[in-house]
Amino acid sequence: MSQSAGQGSVRDLERDDISAVARLFQNTFRNGQEVPGALVEYIREVFLDHPWHEEDLRSKVFVGEKGELKGFIGVFPSRLQLEGRPVRAAFAGSMMVQEPERNPLAGARLLRAFLAGPQDISLTETANATALGMWQKLALPLDTAYSLNWLRVFRPVSAAVNAAERRLPSARILRPLGRAADAVVEKTGVSSLRLSKGATARRISFRDASENEFAEAVLLLSKSFPLRPLWNRAMLDWFIGHARQKRALGAPVWRIAESRNGDIAACYAYFGGAGRIGWLLQALCAPAIAGDLVDDLFVHADGSGCAGLRGGGHPWLTHELITRKAVFYGRAFFVAHSKDESLLEPIKSGQALISGLAGENWTRLIGDRFD
Template identity: 50%
Template structure:
């Protein structure tokens, strides 16, 4: 009797437990999945505020009937040229023993791309996933894939990076701090920040509600932008509240003389660690002031460095502030709509951070 063939099908609630176990083996330490992780998967891929039965996540089921692959799908509503469109973000793609199932990843991506969405996007593709996308004819988008890093304390930055690979490296933190002190005493300006002119708007720490108001006011400046309202953006911000890998969340907004928000940014950080930017938006004339506040606030808080995903509108300012650029995660997009394609290729699309998929607690939470 012939064995049943492997298949790709939509995710259902009974798949959450095996997907959680696969997540632990793929992205974490392989320990048994916690109930918190399973709950996060349900929230992200089933209870999403824009959940759409036509845009499900998918699992790969092998010949033995076991779930051994997964691609998460986050539906999104966006607007371009006055019309609302459907977007879908590919998230948390994983395949168990990919060498034994070399076509599983490609089949999952094809299932994702075959949906009715107007544009398909992956905001956090790693090198393996990017290779699968390229085989299907879709390459990375350079402007959005230029991840950046601004170092303040090189010794502590090096130890923090090493600690992510070898946890025992945390024992070396005092040596990183000592190296930073020596560098500071030497008068080196390679990692120092220029003093802001003081002519920019004043930033203030805010709560989720004020941040949401600012982001909703600033997003429409982009030709391709998310359709946010208080309920949906509030849900995304609540999901993004805790990311234990990255530290405490910081929300900052600046207002103009008329009381309207002119810039906003949100990042995670802890003293001695590398801060991570979730979202940053500003009016064109306030971009540099926002970058200055973001860098200085993180440095003053004791962070070793700060990093973020590629945001084309920030690149010129970050270059002038001595940021380094590297390929760490990649943005890929597929669409047949010429207007959408032009907005993305020209770097005029708000498709990352809270507008994408990195609000998810699956990115940055440990679930222990």
């Protein structure tokens, strides 16, 4: 399917486009380095061989008059359920345009083509400021609760060094200096950012878990959300398998909590390591024990030597994050659109499981390397 667009046109992604999409991705997000073969194969897998792939719900490309690929918007198909009712959903991600100054309308055309698709609800949890502006020009505002990116610092100097490494890898030579400086700050008593083990949960008991135990906990706890993925175990394992490979963020940690009678009460997974700013992939619990979960999460990450911890919007954790010295900032924005207002209500109330493993952040295209 193709739509004429002035100096170019928008059409569905084809298999022959994959190498060009990988080059565009590398030029846009990875400073124009040589395209790794692993990146080409990965783009093919997640956009064309996704287990929920549907022919009428494909990613879109913008091509010039001579057929050259100049833009792309990735479409991740999703199957949700609203209180048992199947919902066809799609997430938009990895939007990019070659020479946007020469193709100023290409991004907007790609977005409109995505929104015109057959899905019941259109979503994104990774819109940057530019993409957000395009959504808003179509009168589609961001969802504040799911757009609240947050950061909790434990070791400020090491956190600054780790942040610098993302732009300048050679800054890693400063890690020993960062550790020494944080140790001095801690001894002076000036910093109150570190945590005490006494902050851990009282009503529930957390422990390290296997990936299998974490997956079973996710399936169980997700049932409390009225709008949630239509997962079975095999499908959830596919998403977790992709997330597990994101080692540029550190090693994965799986944790679950049990109540006093042995029932599964909470779970979370994050990536981290000594001197790193860790990243929360997913956290699930009942609202009444959200504070216990955040306490255990922070104590565990701090005890593992993380310089800090960050994450995307988890509305059921927001209050507890605020009261535990997390700071909030705009980094990636969440937008949802549907003509069916009933699909938007759980999102507006923060009762939808549509982020992390249920959204886009499982993919290695966000925050991972392919070298």
